[in-house]
Amino acid sequence: MDKFITALDLVVQPETLATLIGASLFGFCIGCLPGLTATMAVALLVPMTFFMSPVAAITSIVAASAMAIFAGDIPGALLRMPGTPASAAYVDDSYEMTKRGEAGLVIASNAAFSAIGGIFGTVVLILAAPALADFALDFSAFEFFWLGVLGLSCAVFVAGDNLVKGLTSLMLGLLISTVGMDYTTGHPRFTFGNVNLLEGVSFIPGLIGMFALPEILRSLLTPGNVGAIAQVTPRGAWRKTWEAGKRYWGQAVGGSVLGTIVGALPGGGADTAAWISYAAAKKMSKEPDKWGKGHIEGIIAGSSANNAALSGAWIPAIVFAIPGDTITAIGIGVLYLKGVNPGPTVFINNGELFYAVFIIFILANLIMFPLGWLAIHIARVVLRIPRDLILPALLVLSVTGAYAIDNDLFGVWILLGLGLTAYLMEENGFPIAPMVLGIVLGEIVEQNFMQALISTNGSVLGLFGRPIAAVLGIVTIFVWTVPLLRWGWSRLRPAGAAPVAATDD
Amino acid sequence: MKFGDGLIGLFIVALGVAVFWHVQSFPSVPGRFYGPGLFPEVIAAGLLICGAIMLAGVLRAAPIHAFRVEAPSWRGNPRGVVSGITMLAAILSFIFLGDAVGFQIIGFVTLVAFYLWLGRPLPVALLVAAGVTLALDLLFRVVLHVPVPSGPLTELW
Numbered sequence: 001m002d003k004f005i006t007a008l009d010l011v012v013q014p015e016t017l018a019t020l021i022g023a024s025l026f027g028f029c030i031g032c033l034p035g036l037t038a039t040m041a042v043a044l045l046v047p048m049t050f051f052m053s054p055v056a057a058i059t060s061i062v063a064a065s066a067m068a069i070f071a072g073d074i075p076g077a078l079l080r081m082p083g084t085p086a087s088a089a090y091v092d093d094s095y096e097m098t099k100r101g102e103a104g105l106v107i108a109s110n111a112a113f114s115a116i117g118g119i120f121g122t123v124v125l126i127l128a129a130p131a132l133a134d135f136a137l138d139f140s141a142f143e144f145f146w147l148g149v150l151g152l153s154c155a156v157f158v159a160g161d162n163l164v165k166g167l168t169s170l171m172l173g174l175l176i177s178t179v180g181m182d183y184t185t186g187h188p189r190f191t192f193g194n195v196n197l198l199e200g201v202s203f204i205p206g207l208i209g210m211f212a213l214p215e216i217l218r219s220l221l222t223p224g225n226v227g228a229i230a231q232v233t234p235r236g237a238w239r240k241t242w243e244a245g246k247r248y249w250g251q252a253v254g255g256s257v258l259g260t261i262v263g264a265l266p267g268g269g270a271d272t273a274a275w276i277s278y279a280a281a282k283k284m285s286k287e288p289d290k291w292g293k294g295h296i297e298g299i300i301a302g303s304s305a306n307n308a309a310l311s312g313a314w315i316p317a318i319v320f321a322i323p324g325d326t327i328t329a330i331g332i333g334v335l336y337l338k339g340v341n342p343g344p345t346v347f348i349n350n351g352e353l354f355y356a357v358f359i360i361f362i363l364a365n366l367i368m369f370p371l372g373w374l375a376i377h378i379a380r381v382v383l384r385i386p387r388d389l390i391l392p393a394l395l396v397l398s399v400t401g402a403y404a405i406d407n408d409l410f411g412v413w414i415l416l417g418l419g420l421t422a423y424l425m426e427e428n429g430f431p432i433a434p435m436v437l438g439i440v441l442g443e444i445v446e447q448n449f450m451q452a453l454i455s456t457n458g459s460v461l462g463l464f465g466r467p468i469a470a471v472l473g474i475v476t477i478f479v480w481t482v483p484l485l486r487w488g489w490s491r492l493r494p495a496g497a498a499p500v501a502a503t504d505d
Numbered sequence: 506m507k508f509g510d511g512l513i514g515l516f517i518v519a520l521g522v523a524v525f526w527h528v529q530s531f532p533s534v535p536g537r538f539y540g541p542g543l544f545p546e547v548i549a550a551g552l553l554i555c556g557a558i559m560l561a562g563v564l565r566a567a568p569i570h571a572f573r574v575e576a577p578s579w580r581g582n583p584r585g586v587v588s589g590i591t592m593l594a595a596i597l598s599f600i601f602l603g604d605a606v607g608f609q610i611i612g613f614v615t616l617v618a619f620y621l622w623l624g625r626p627l628p629v630a631l632l633v634a635a636g637v638t639l640a641l642d643l644l645f646r647v648v649l650h651v652p653v654p655s656g657p658l659t660e661l662w
Binding site: 033044164165167168170171172174175178182184185187189190216217220221222388389391392393395396397399400403404407409412413415416424427428446449450453454458 | 506507508513517524527531532534537538539540541543544545548551552555556558559562577578579582585586588589592593595596597599600603604608612615616619620623624625633637638641644645649651652653654
């Protein structure tokens with residue numbers, strides 16, 4: 001209790017509170033801009049943490065990243081450009097709802113369920129940190145490989161109406177992820193002599209290209225104006241959010257739980273958490289046919305999951321100094337910089353500091369409500385601006401954003417190449433989401449696959465050689481084979497003496 | 506632009522074969538089946554299977570329609586086509602002229618060209634383009650310290 005009071009004293013310092021608000025606003029702006037990620041927001045803050053107390057330094061990172069992940073939902077809803085990769089899973093649902101005039105509801109839900117997910121993750125962080133991190137610490141390449149494949153199987157669920165086209169899209173994404181130097185031998189693969197490709201296809205320019213460029217191109221080719229649709233009032237938005245929350249509270253809880261777990265596992269970031277939670281909620285939904293066409297259920301599941309993952313990632317980061325994602329990796333760096341060494345002894349040596357951090361986590365998530373309210377008002381203004389004024393500006397913003405990630409014009413090539421590919425794919429009924437998933441998880445899956453094969457001397461059965469890996473492997477195989485068997489069954493059935501003809505497209 | 510599923514299936518199969526063929530040139534470690542080519546081979550197999558299923562599907566249902574190229578949705582909309590081409594031209598000029606001319610000038614010209622083409626009067630086009638260019642420059646170059654290529658303007662700031 002003494003430590004808690006000391007912690008509270010650290011939090012109410014003017015410096016800490018000012019940092020909390022300043023970093024939140026900063027994270028909000030960065031998250032809103034497509035192409036600028038939460039990681040980028042945090043990275044840009046590091047030089048400023050030099051001049052802060054340890055508590056304020058961590059505050060700035062926690063607040064900026066939490067707000068950036070929430071704010072990333074806003075351009076997703078308004079422009080179909082996810083502000084950060086973590087918002088990509090449910091961007092189609094958000095944008096479809098905006099086209100129906102429900103932008104206010106989407107953003108209010110994003111804010112509310114981001115906060116709920118974040119607070120849930122924090123509570124788990126406070127209560128169960130040591131036990132969960134201990135579990136993840138035991139993991140090796142075997143478990144991470146299966147975890148990655150399990151992540152890929154989400155593609156089956158987010159594939160949409162056509163399973164084969166969804167899987168093809170996933171394969172293309174995986175193929176893109178293999179570009180660059182091979183993990184085991186350093187052999188350049190699919191680079192065709194281009195030195196820019198040795199490091200692989202830069203993900204952020206690709207993401208801007210795949211989500212922004214087709215949208216800009218389509219709008220230019222076929223004129224139309226989203227702004228003409230009447231938008232709900234902010235008051236109506238919060239009321240509807242409350243109603244949606246009452247109806248889909250299970251999705252919010254499920255998203256928070258899944259998000260926290262995925263976030264706590266090293267390698268699983270906020271974006272993976274959003275995908276998995278979206279897919280799992282769709283699988284369990286009573287109205288799966290509405291998904292992807294502007295349904296609030298997936299938005300609730302995804303919004304709560306990505307912010308929960310952010311809190312969850314701090315579990316192994318604080319207790320074992322293992323970063324769960326890039327944000328906590330930077331965070332650990334800042335902790336060392338401030339002379340605070342994360343690890344099992346952290347609660348003995350710096351107890352009050354970390355209780356202060358926990359309080360900051362809660363505050364950083366609560367501040368999303370006023371900022372969400374602000375965002376709805378900004379959104380109403382943004383949507384009133386004529387589309388033909390915004391589109392060219394977005395084009396220039398996308399190009400500059402693609403350049404800014406690596407300070408390299410090659411990023412603009414990636415933007416153009418993947419953007420046109422995505423446009424052609426969507427025109428022909430191929431969903432983009434599985435491709436993004438393939439690009440994100442491809443490297444993780446391959447690296448762990450190769451590591452596991454090398455350590456078992458090439459025995460594929462060895463992938464099941466550890467108990468947790470075996471369980472994960474069996475679950476993964478089950479998840480992959482059931483839809484395929486069901487699909488094959490529906491093809492074979494009309495040939496047999498089935499009483500009801502299967503619908504065959 | 507819409508392609509028939511048969512054409513797409515053929516393309517996917519061809520891509521799978523090409524990947525598989527190209528991967529054979531990757532070095533392999535003697536006595537090991539797992540090298541840099543293994544994972545791409547698995548992907549190539551996946552592409553082959555997906556392409557084959559698509560082909561099998563169309564051959565059973567409607568073989569003639571499956572190999573057609575449909576008229577694109579923007580046919581009969583020349584204004585839209587010009588806008589699309591302008592977009593491509595703008596991106597390519599960022600790539601090829603970015604270092605020499607600078608992002609600010611290319612961005613400004615792109616914006617003015619688009620606004621005029623989309624029917625805005627010249628003063629509005631100039632004003633909005635200047636405002637957007639300044640705002641983006643302020644954000645990226647000044648606030649975020651991104652070394653945005655500025656071409657001849659580099660001397661000015």
